[in-house]
Amino acid sequence: MKTEIQKYYSAVFEQEWPAWLAGMLIAIIALMIFLWESPWTIAAGYNDWGNWFWYLAGAYDKRPLDPWFHPVSLSNTGILIGAFVSALMARQFKIRPAPKLEYAKGLAGGILMGVGASLAKGCNVGGFFSAVAMLSAGGFAMMIGLGAGAWVGLRYLLWEMEHLPSQAVYSKPKDKTKSKAFDWVKIQPYLGGGVAIGVIVVFYVYAFADKTQVGGWLFFGFLIGLVMHRSRFCFVRAFRDPYMTGEAKMVKAVTVSLIIYFAGSSVIKGAYLVEPAMGIYHPFVLGSLTGGFIFGIGMLLAGGCASSTLWRVGEGQTKLMVTMVAFALTNSLTAKFLQVSGINEKLGQDIFLPDVMTWQITVPLVLTFFLTWVLVAMWNEETEKFVVF
Numbered sequence: 001m002k003t004e005i006q007k008y009y010s011a012v013f014e015q016e017w018p019a020w021l022a023g024m025l026i027a028i029i030a031l032m033i034f035l036w037e038s039p040w041t042i043a044a045g046y047n048d049w050g051n052w053f054w055y056l057a058g059a060y061d062k063r064p065l066d067p068w069f070h071p072v073s074l075s076n077t078g079i080l081i082g083a084f085v086s087a088l089m090a091r092q093f094k095i096r097p098a099p100k101l102e103y104a105k106g107l108a109g110g111i112l113m114g115v116g117a118s119l120a121k122g123c124n125v126g127g128f129f130s131a132v133a134m135l136s137a138g139g140f141a142m143m144i145g146l147g148a149g150a151w152v153g154l155r156y157l158l159w160e161m162e163h164l165p166s167q168a169v170y171s172k173p174k175d176k177t178k179s180k181a182f183d184w185v186k187i188q189p190y191l192g193g194g195v196a197i198g199v200i201v202v203f204y205v206y207a208f209a210d211k212t213q214v215g216g217w218l219f220f221g222f223l224i225g226l227v228m229h230r231s232r233f234c235f236v237r238a239f240r241d242p243y244m245t246g247e248a249k250m251v252k253a254v255t256v257s258l259i260i261y262f263a264g265s266s267v268i269k270g271a272y273l274v275e276p277a278m279g280i281y282h283p284f285v286l287g288s289l290t291g292g293f294i295f296g297i298g299m300l301l302a303g304g305c306a307s308s309t310l311w312r313v314g315e316g317q318t319k320l321m322v323t324m325v326a327f328a329l330t331n332s333l334t335a336k337f338l339q340v341s342g343i344n345e346k347l348g349q350d351i352f353l354p355d356v357m358t359w360q361i362t363v364p365l366v367l368t369f370f371l372t373w374v375l376v377a378m379w380n381e382e383t384e385k386f387v388v389f
Helices: 002-014 019-036 043-056 071-087 100-120 124-133 139-163 184-208 212-231 235-244 250-272 286-302 308-312 316-342 355-356 361-384
Strands: none
Touching: 019 124, 019 212, 019 250, 043 071, 043 100, 043 124, 043 235, 071 212, 071 235, 071 308, 100 124, 100 139, 100 286, 100 308, 100 316, 124 139, 124 212, 124 250, 124 308, 139 212, 139 235, 139 286, 184 212, 212 308, 235 286, 235 308, 235 361, 250 286, 250 316, 308 316, 308 355, 355 361
């Protein structure tokens, strides 16, 4: 009995989950969020955090929505906590320092992602993943921008490897005289279980306060963070790996996820269970394309996108902590500037593809696009035609 429990525990919390399984689970959770209230996004949560900083600093006059009542802020917090719990359950949580240059890249990457997400009106999730699934033309434009930006970002990383000396991570010498009575690693699973129970308790607190819908975002985010950490699911790899190693694994996983998400949302919208235009707010083509390009460079420098930044922070990555703060502060400032300057109106307009091409053409065309992406990635995996190394 004990052996069986240990085997199942290891399979769930210690062994890495397949990327394709994670893609399926993320799509299902994203559809649940869509039915719960609205399409899944992440940048709006960063924006709320940044708004609060600038409001408390005296730069903004209007009080932002409280983070504990902001749906996306709560789901982002849930992703972070979910990854934290996953790392604890696997006995893998620890504070992970990085070389000084990596912190500089994390800062620059966060700034670029904050700017890019403001222009595209969404990050790799809201501006690409959910946007494509919702059949927003801007989502496909951002996808192209992300691919181009990832190529530029990777070219810089290659230049850095050739011209800048590698830096070692400073680690504090171990104190051999320190008592070993307390073993932090052994108690991690118990702490992780306690935090997971705490998330469920908080959800019920929201429910008792008649805020069930708001509390649900925290719970869904928690599930996404758990899945992403256990599988190391990363949108960055879908755009970086074909150029860097030729590997197509993450492209396949993201495509599987997109097809499920797109199919589900199409049924929901086609049956008029929600307004068909829901989730269509991305500026096609200038805003989404340029925003995706800038965001793509940033995520390569940072080593994480909007979602993977959160789950990597949850496992203790200090470089991504810098990225998270830079993203939030920059996204808030850039969004404010675009609004007051009137530039928003010049970035493009939101386009729902079935309104332009009809459902009969849009659905097979989008499926063909997904399959083409996978086939090209698989061909590149064999031939390495796009590999820049």
